Amino acid sequence: MDSFSSLLLGFQVAFSPLNLGLGFAGVALGTAVGALPGIGPINAVALLLPLCFALQLPPESALILLAGIYYGSGYGGRISSILLNIPGDPGLVMTTIDGYPLAKAGRGAAALAISGIGSFVGGTLAVVLLTFLAVPLARVAVSFGPSEYVALMVLAFALLTTMGSGNAAKTWAAIALGLLLAMIGIDGGSGVERFTFGSLELLGGIDFTALTIGLFAVAEVLILVERPLVGAVSRLGSGPGLRIKEVAACLPTMLRSTGVGFVLGVLPGAGASISSAVAYTLEKRLVDRGTFGKGDMRGLSAPETADNAAQTGSMVPMLALGIPGSGTTAVLLGALLMYSITPGPLLFTQRPEIAWGLIASMYIGNVMLLVLNLPLVGLFARLLLVPAWILYPGILALSFAGVYAVSNSHFELLVTTVIGVGAYLLRKANVPLIPLMLAFVLSRLLEDNFRRALSLSDGNPVILFNSVTSVLLWVLAVASILGPHVLAVLRKRRVAATLDG
Amino acid sequence: MIVDRILGIVFLAVAIGAAWHAQTLDVPFAADPVGPRVFPTLVALLLGACGAAILFRPQKGNWEIGHVGRVVLVTVASVVYPYLLGPIGFVPATSCLCFLLALAFGARPLASAVSAVVTSFVFLLVIDYLLDLPLPRGPLGI
Amino acid sequence: MLKKGLLAAALFLAPAFASAQDFTPRNPECIAPAAPGGGFDLTCRLTSRMLNELGIVDPTIRTVNLPGGIGAVAYNTIQAQRASDPNVIVAVSTGSWVNLAQGKFGRFTENDVRWLGAIGADYGVLAVRADSRFQTLQDLVDTLKSDPQSVAIGAGGTVGSQDWTKPALVLKAAGVDPKSMRYLAYEGGGEAMAALLGGHIEVFPGDASEIRGQLAAGEIRLLAVFAEERLPGELADVPTAKEQGYDVQWPIVRGFYVPPKITDEQYAYWVDAIRRLNADPEWQKAREEQGLYPYDLVGAEFDAFAKKQTEAFRALAAEIGLAAQ
Numbered sequence: 023m024d025s026f027s028s029l030l031l032g033f034q035v036a037f038s039p040l041n042l043g044l045g046f047a048g049v050a051l052g053t054a055v056g057a058l059p060g061i062g063p064i065n066a067v068a069l070l071l072p073l074c075f076a077l078q079l080p081p082e083s084a085l086i087l088l089a090g091i092y093y094g095s096g097y098g099g100r101i102s103s104i105l106l107n108i109p110g111d112p113g114l115v116m117t118t119i120d121g122y123p124l125a126k127a128g129r130g131a132a133a134l135a136i137s138g139i140g141s142f143v144g145g146t147l148a149v150v151l152l153t154f155l156a157v158p159l160a161r162v163a164v165s166f167g168p169s170e171y172v173a174l175m176v177l178a179f180a181l182l183t184t185m186g187s188g189n190a191a192k193t194w195a196a197i198a199l200g201l202l203l204a205m206i207g208i209d210g211g212s213g214v215e216r217f218t219f220g221s222l223e224l225l226g227g228i229d230f231t232a233l234t235i236g237l238f239a240v241a242e243v244l245i246l247v248e249r250p251l252v253g254a255v256s257r258l259g260s261g262p263g264l265r266i267k268e269v270a271a272c273l274p275t276m277l278r279s280t281g282v283g284f285v286l287g288v289l290p291g292a293g294a295s296i297s298s299a300v301a302y303t304l305e306k307r308l309v310d311r312g313t314f315g316k317g318d319m320r321g322l323s324a325p326e327t328a329d330n331a332a333q334t335g336s337m338v339p340m341l342a343l344g345i346p347g348s349g350t351t352a353v354l355l356g357a358l359l360m361y362s363i364t365p366g367p368l369l370f371t372q373r374p375e376i377a378w379g380l381i382a383s384m385y386i387g388n389v390m391l392l393v394l395n396l397p398l399v400g401l402f403a404r405l406l407l408v409p410a411w412i413l414y415p416g417i418l419a420l421s422f423a424g425v426y427a428v429s430n431s432h433f434e435l436l437v438t439t440v441i442g443v444g445a446y447l448l449r450k451a452n453v454p455l456i457p458l459m460l461a462f463v464l465s466r467l468l469e470d471n472f473r474r475a476l477s478l479s480d481g482n483p484v485i486l487f488n489s490v491t492s493v494l495l496w497v498l499a500v501a502s503i504l505g506p507h508v509l510a511v512l513r514k515r516r517v518a519a520t521l522d523g
Numbered sequence: 524m525i526v527d528r529i530l531g532i533v534f535l536a537v538a539i540g541a542a543w544h545a546q547t548l549d550v551p552f553a554a555d556p557v558g559p560r561v562f563p564t565l566v567a568l569l570l571g572a573c574g575a576a577i578l579f580r581p582q583k584g585n586w587e588i589g590h591v592g593r594v595v596l597v598t599v600a601s602v603v604y605p606y607l608l609g610p611i612g613f614v615p616a617t618s619c620l621c622f623l624l625a626l627a628f629g630a631r632p633l634a635s636a637v638s639a640v641v642t643s644f645v646f647l648l649v650i651d652y653l654l655d656l657p658l659p660r661g662p663l664g665i
Numbered sequence: 666m667l668k669k670g671l672l673a674a675a676l677f678l679a680p681a682f683a684s685a686q687d688f689t690p691r692n693p694e695c696i697a698p699a700a701p702g703g704g705f706d707l708t709c710r711l712t713s714r715m716l717n718e719l720g721i722v723d724p725t726i727r728t729v730n731l732p733g734g735i736g737a738v739a740y741n742t743i744q745a746q747r748a749s750d751p752n753v754i755v756a757v758s759t760g761s762w763v764n765l766a767q768g769k770f771g772r773f774t775e776n777d778v779r780w781l782g783a784i785g786a787d788y789g790v791l792a793v794r795a796d797s798r799f800q801t802l803q804d805l806v807d808t809l810k811s812d813p814q815s816v817a818i819g820a821g822g823t824v825g826s827q828d829w830t831k832p833a834l835v836l837k838a839a840g841v842d843p844k845s846m847r848y849l850a851y852e853g854g855g856e857a858m859a860a861l862l863g864g865h866i867e868v869f870p871g872d873a874s875e876i877r878g879q880l881a882a883g884e885i886r887l888l889a890v891f892a893e894e895r896l897p898g899e900l901a902d903v904p905t906a907k908e909q910g911y912d913v914q915w916p917i918v919r920g921f922y923v924p925p926k927i928t929d930e931q932y933a934y935w936v937d938a939i940r941r942l943n944a945d946p947e948w949q950k951a952r953e954e955q956g957l958y959p960y961d962l963v964g965a966e967f968d969a970f971a972k973k974q975t976e977a978f979r980a981l982a983a984e985i986g987l988a989a990q
Contacts, residue, residue, distance in 0.1 A: 061654070068701030069654055071710070164863035168849075189582060195534055195573035201566045202541055208735070209559040210850035213825035213987065214548050216559060217541070222741060222771050225734035240601065247597050247627050248589035290859045343862060344878035346855040353702040355855075359874070360707070362954035366878020412638045415624030418597075419617050422604065423646050427656035428701060430731045431738065432605035439601040446594070450586060451530045466852070473557045474849045478817055478865070481556035551986050555849075609746075657694070657727050 025154050028370075032378030035082055036386055044079070044087040045383050049391050052094020059102055059110030059239055059417065061424045062231060063095035064349045071357050081361040082379040088357055089337075089380055090387050092350050096330055097141055097391050101402050104133045104322075108239045108417060112230055113329045115238070115459050116298040120314065120321030127317055128261035130406060134399040135264045136272060136319050137326040138392060143276045144327035145388040148284045148334035152341075153381055157370075160342035163288045168475035169486050173495035174289075175468040178296050180499040181303040182460055192453045200461025203228055210466075211473045223433040231428075232438045233462060235421045237455050240442020243418050245449060246410065268319050275305050275320040276327045283328030287335020290347045297335075299460050301328030307502070334384065341377055343367060526586045531578025538571035593627040600624060612661020613651075617643040688751065688934045693726045695921075696755040698739035700732040705756040708919050711955065712756075712784055715948050721941050736761045737770045744773055749926035754781060754935060759917045760827045762971060766978035767825060767987055775975040779932055780968040781921040782939035785957030789831045789891040789915030790903070792869045792876050794861055795884055802889045802909040805868065806839045813841055819849035819866035821857045825987045828857075830978075831870040831891060831915050833985060838911040843985050861885065872917055873900060874956030891915035896958060918960055920967060936964040 035041060055066040067088050074084035096113070103109040104121035117137065124133035151159075166174075183193060206217040207227030218224040279301040286297040305324040306314045314321040336347030344366030346352035358365045363373060370377045405413070425434055445455055472486075479485035487493050545563035600623040607616035621639035626632065647665065651658045695709040706728065713726035731739040739755055747753055757780075765775055791802065799805045809816055813836070820828030829850075833843035849866055851857040854875045861869040862884060869876075869885075873896065879885045881899070889906040890896055891914050896903070906913045923935055940963050942948050949959070962970055 055654075058649070061650075061656075065656075065701045066654075068706060069656065071702075071707075075711075075714075164859045167860070167863060167865040189577075191573045191576035191580070195570060195577065198538075198566050198570035198573060202537075202563070202570065205563055205566070208823055210823045210852070211555045211557070212550055212559045213823045213829075214550055214559045216548065216563060217544060222734040222737040222769075225737060225769065226732065229732075243624075244594050244597060247593045247624075248591070290856055339859065343859070343884075345859045345862075346853070349702070352853065352855060356702065356707060359956060360711075360954065362956075364878040364881055367882035367884060368878070409630075411625045411628035411630035411635065412642070414628060415621040415639065416642050418601070418624060419621050419642060420646055422601070422620070423613070423617065423650055423658065426605070426608065427650050427654075427658055428730050429733070430657075430659075430729055431733055432608070433733070433738075435605040436602065439598070442601070443598055451526050452582065452584070453530070469562045470850070470852070472562075473555045474819075474865075476557050477555035477847060477849055480814065655727070657729050 028374055028378045029153060029382060031374060032380075032382030033385075035375050035379030036086065036382035041083050041086050041379070041383065042386070044083050045090050045387050046390055046394075048087040048090020049094035049097075049387050050394060052091035052096075053098035053391070053395065054094075055091065056095030056098025056110070057101050058098075058424055059108060059235060059421045061428070062099075062111050063092050064353060065428050066091050066095060067350055067353045067357075071353065071360070074357070075360055081358070081363055081373075082376045084357060084361070085354065085376060085380050086383040086387075088354055089383065090390075092333065092354070093145065093330070093384070093387050094391060096333060097138065097395055100134065100137045100141075100326060101405065102417070104137065105130050105403065105405055106242070106413075106417065108242050109234060110239075110421075112234055112459065112463055113298055113332075114325075115234070115456055116302045116325035117322065117329075118238070119302065119325075119456070120316075120318050123315070123317035124261075124319075124322065125403075125406070129263075129317070130403040131399045132261065132264040132268075133319075133322055134402055135396060136269065136323055138395045138399065139269060140272065140276050140279075140323035140326040141330040142388055142392045143273075144280045144283055144329070144331035145334055145391075146385065147277075147280045148287070148331040149381065149384045149388065151284055152334055152338055152384075156338050156342045157367075159288050160339050160345075163290060163339055163347075164343065164345070166289055166491070167489075168471040168478065169488055170492045170495065171289075171467060171471035172475055172486055173492040173499065175464055175471065177495050177499040177502065178300060178464055179461075179468070180502045181300060182457055182464075183503070189452065192451075193457055196448070196453050196455065196458040197461040200458040200463075201465045203233070203458075204462045204465030205469075210470060211477075221433075223431065223437075228437065228441075228462075229429070229434065230463075232425055232434055233441055234459065235425060236438040236441030237445045237459055239417060239421045240439060241445035241449055241455070243414050244442065244446040246414060272320050272323040275309065275324050278308070279305065279324045279327040280331040283331030284335040286328075287332030287347065288338045290336075290339050290345055296460070296463060297328040297332035298325035301325055307505075337380075337384075340365065341369060341380070344369070524581050524583065526584075527577050527581030531574045531576075531581070534570055534574030534577065536574075538567045538574055541570070542567035596627050597624060600627075608659045610661065612663055612665055613658040614640075614643045614647055614665040615661055615663065617646065688928075688931050690722065690724060690752040690934070693722060693724055693752045693754070694729045695726050696729050696731050696739050696743075696753060698731050698733075698736040698756065698761075701730055704758065704919075705736075706730060707955070708756045708758075708784070711951065712921075712942070715945075715951060716938060716942060719942070719945055719947060721938050721945075735764055735769065737764070740765075740770045740773060740778070743922075743924050744777060748924050750924050751927040751931035751934075754921040754923055756919070757922050757971075758919050759915075759974070760822075762975045763825075763827055763830065763978050766975050767982050775972050778922040778925050779927065780971040781923050781932075781935055782943075782963030782967045783918045783920035783960045783970075784939065784943060785919050785952045785955075786960035787917040787919070787957055788873045788896060789827070789917065790871060790873050790876060790900075791832070791835075791888040791891075791906075792858075792861065792871055792880075792885045793867060793888055794864065795886055797867060797886065799867075799888060802835070802904075802906060802911060805888060806835065806841075806911070809836060809841055809846075810839060813845040814847050816868060817847050817849060817866045818868045818870065819851055819857050819860050820870050821851045821853040821855070823850050824848060825982070827915070827917065828854075828870050830981070831913070832868065834913040834915070834981075835906065835911055837985075838913055873958075877956060916960065918962075918970075919957065920960075920962075922971075939963050 099114045103114045103117040105125050107122040109115045282301040283297040301324045336351050339345040339347045340351040545560045604620045618639045622635050625635035695713045697705040697709040699705040709728040716722040822828035836843045860866045887903040
């Protein structure tokens, strides 16, 4: 069967009334859960898994529901990121950079709309890529070894350093802090405890969610409470809505970001969390004329598009090889196992209704999300009409409740608060927090892969440059560090030449 | 100026602590040629260098001071909150937290109390009943 | 509905010798010492649902996640706050005993809880890529004997964890120093499988339940299963390590423990519940679907088994040089 006829079969499955209903329920629920900081897609999917089993849903239906939640949560998460500057998930941190300034300028609804469109474009194009390229792409993905990952991480860091505004020492200090925080816990390579200070709670390291909530939600509330008059109120709708021209201007950005997000998403373990940062910094390099970070629509659509494309991309190794590409796909794989369906290369041939039904439902799910979310952006933006004294205590309490509900740990809440207070002080001292967060995400990937690579080569660093892919990534990394300086020199010369002439 | 000086000193101190900690790691045997010490040490060096740079070349600009009392109030409420959850239950504890936070945001006491209690019940409903994630119940059963 | 009715009727008619039901739990909880989505979480959610649906435990059992310190936080919370709480069972697996033996659970030992029972087991396997140079376990051992550094072994656990211990035991049985193994730690079994398929590692000491898909597709081969006898079903063709001359067994037992200070009567209630669960055909079917094999060890026998295992791991850790810190 070729991809087209298989896809038709998939659409037959996905268009059954039950599956359509479940798909819709999934994306709606996902949007709601995504909007709750601290709970996030992994937990939402994990919690609903036993329910699907108990309702005795057929496996393809269960998968459609769960995948809908996975997608929907990305859409839901942008609401608090854009309107309140509070991302609930590491993948949404970049959304705040241009989203929040837009909301502050009274264009919250327009920002929500463009991010919805970006997510739709990224999600849909990525599903098209998935439909036709899943199997060969998955092969390429597993060929990525430790040395390629090291080069990729170095490239990501190289891009990261250009994100700080102003003081380079502070940006690098933020990166160092992020790296150090990520080292807390048991070291995989040796089984040694690092920076745990004898605390059992710290053995497993600092939790992503606790860090995100602390760095952004708690710190934001502290910053705001210090100046309660600068609340979020009365900025609603004072700016113009989204114009067609703006959407058109974002399209090239969306296309490029889809590519970046999808490719990074396909790589197991690496992708989804860094795709939005890479896409943003790439666009900043390519099209920024000093408006990024001040409410540029392109700066908002880049991470949103990439994030959704990466979510779809991480389905590639799961469907084609039975390997989870991210935390959430690992849970989805668990769902398949519960139905005693063996995920893996044979899924497409042995159970085409599941594989293709899921793929078809992603097309439908993306449309549903757009239809569900676009008319509601105005309503979501009204969140800002809620007085600050109800909104912010609520956000903080909800974040804490979410963290506590999945960890049942006082310690986890204390860690969140301590990180939050630290982050507040750092912000006051003009230390950027986003590089800190991203360094935290990248840290283990860089260190573990570096050590794996040298372990394979018995300490010989030549292994880091042993393949075409890794050399290419190194060249890109060096170019992205030196590029701006070289360009600046060239520009200066040209100006000098024109003056001389 | 003074803020950056303090920041630089704090970063230097953290860097020295981290570097020292890395050297004290007791590795039972070398599983890989790099080992667990190298990365923390390198990162500590980076942080130390940044700390020194910030200390000796501080940026201009002042630490803007607003309602510090309110910041302290929110912090203390957030620190105490986890310890209240178990003994008095989710709704009372969260109501206290939201009440204090609402006051910190400048609301009137009555309005703060009402919104705090309503908020807590809504969250209990959403997280415990709808998402089936158990939240701690106190003596009142909520 | 009809099914539920029948079940209820069956329960009603069930002979009264089940146990003296003087104790009934109130608001029972199953603690999963991990975040939602992991193995412990699934163990809890499935088991508690089946216990409820089959009418073995009447009040709804809710799953509570208590992640942190690879199970250490849950272990310590039970000691500190719920030592005599009869309404809670906690999921446990072989990996917990490995950690307990290495002192990673703090000052508490295996004697500080009451081990309830097992509900099933998974088994360790040694997987290689389909085109691997190794055909049998003996091939691998021969190569490791001549040059232990020439084979890259990788899995989703740290040095000292279960996945590391499996090949270490093979090396030990072959008279090679386990410390000389070239081991790459990955973030999870999935990443390790990707590395195996990509040819970055040669051997993946994973679990039987996590390699089924790739095995069925002919992407990988299994050199050995670490079970006492050959496993039934799909893996029946795979020889055990024992029959190839290396007596290494690695069942990943999944089960529960209860707080230390509950009464014997309360303990008996839960033991009885697990025993009835294991005997139920519906549960047996669900267990098989999850990729778990039967492992009926409940009550005092399980308690003795858990303690023996932990002690054995402790001796092993000391011998290999992973002594408690």
